[in-house]
Amino acid sequence: xxxxxxxxxxxxxxxxxxxxxxxxxxxxxxxxxxxxxxxxxxxxxxxxxxxxxxxxxxxxxxxxxxxxxxxxxxxxxxxx
Numbered sequence: 536x537x538x539x540x541x542x543x544x545x546x547x548x549x550x551x552x553x554x555x556x557x558x559x560x561x562x563x564x565x566x567x568x569x570x571x572x573x574x575x576x577x578x579x580x581x582x583x584x585x586x587x588x589x590x591x592x593x594x595x596x597x598x599x600x601x602x603x604x605x606x607x608x609x610x611x612x613x614x615x
Contacts, residue, residue: 536568536607538584540594542615547594548584555609557582557601566601566609573603577613 538552555566558580566573577599584592599613 536566536570536609538609538611540582540584540611540613542613544615547613548592551587552609553585553587553589555582555584555601555611557596557611559601564601566603568607570603570607570609572605573601575601577601577611582611582613 536552538555539549540547557564558578559575560578561575564575577596579597582594582596584594586592594613595615597614599611602610
């Protein structure tokens with residue numbers, strides 16, 4: 536999936552990813568390739584991104600928004 540994670544100051548991650556795991560108001564969620572379209576609010580926690588090589592990247596998040604679009608395109612706008 537194509538994943539972009541933006542903070543107000545910089546781009547935290549942009550590229551292909553195997554998964555995104557983060558906390559939402561409804562609980563923890565893992566987004567994989569071909570996930571259903573979704574828009575949700577992110578809550579404080581650590582987001583995990585596994586890039587296409589399988590390497591894990593971690594980002595501390597205070598709050599934000601997650602959008603999953605058709606075509607395996609995922610965008611996050613976060614406050615750190």
